[in-house]
Amino acid sequence: MAPLPRTRFDAVEWESRKADKEGVVAVDGHRYLAGPSWRGWRLEVGLRAFDVEIRTGDGRKVAGLPRAYGEASGTVRDPAAVLPALVRKTRAWGESPIRGDVPDALREALDGMDAAARRGAFRVLARASTESGFDAAVRAADHLASTGRPIDAASVDVMARRIAQGEAPVDTPVPDLSVYDKFNRPGREGNGDMA
Structure with missing residues (x-):
């Protein structure tokens, strides 16, 4: 029995698409936002079973997005x-x-x-x-x-x-430091008696 190959098999179909004026590439009737920085560029779009990878011609990663199927309307995008x-x-x-x-x-x-x-x-x-x-x-x-x-x-x-990591932000009250301000500035803020 032959050994397994050293590199992982990646079932991906690469297509070349030109981004429109908004930085969107269209593949199989679905729109994927690469970003406004990439408008007018020719980009390589890798279609996998569950995600879409967008790269420049020289291999720089532009975006990774979930793949759309069916009659999905709108543009698939990553707000970042x-x-x-x-x-x-x-x-x-x-x-x-x-x-x-x-x-x-x-x-x-x-x-x-x-x-x-x-x-x-x-x-x-x-x-x-x-x-x-x-x-x-x-x-x-x-x-x-x-x-x-x-x-x-x-x-x-x-x-x-x-x-x-799963933590929720906690509301920690901001400490009231006005007592120290009054102590450090006697005679101001109506506290002449602290001198």
Whole structure:
């Protein structure tokens, strides 16, 4: 009996498709979003039983998406693929296809930011999405936004990793440090008697 081959067998059919103006490739009547960065590019689409892999001509991975079957309508997409484009063009957030995938508190926080702060928030979300997945990154940023905390890289990264591992975010009350402010500044804030 012959030994098994050293490499795993991969049942995949590769097809070459050109992305449209939105960065979408169409295969077998289904649309798959590669991302706005890839519009107009000729991409290689690998069709497996349960997933679709999109790569550039030189082999760089663009996206991995679940495969659609039947009469599925709409575009199969990974919201994280849109984040790099939003980092470059923050004003596109108003018409972004992932706007509906973002929870209300985070959406309102992003709407209220200026362009530089929004660019930083999208950069943080993109980084956390690659490490922990889009859902975990968005849930972490939403938790921070709903508690009034800034959306910074350290907080989102750590919380997104914990959420991806199955932990739920815990509301830890912010300590009241006004007592120390009164102690360190006697005579201010109406506390002249502490001197």
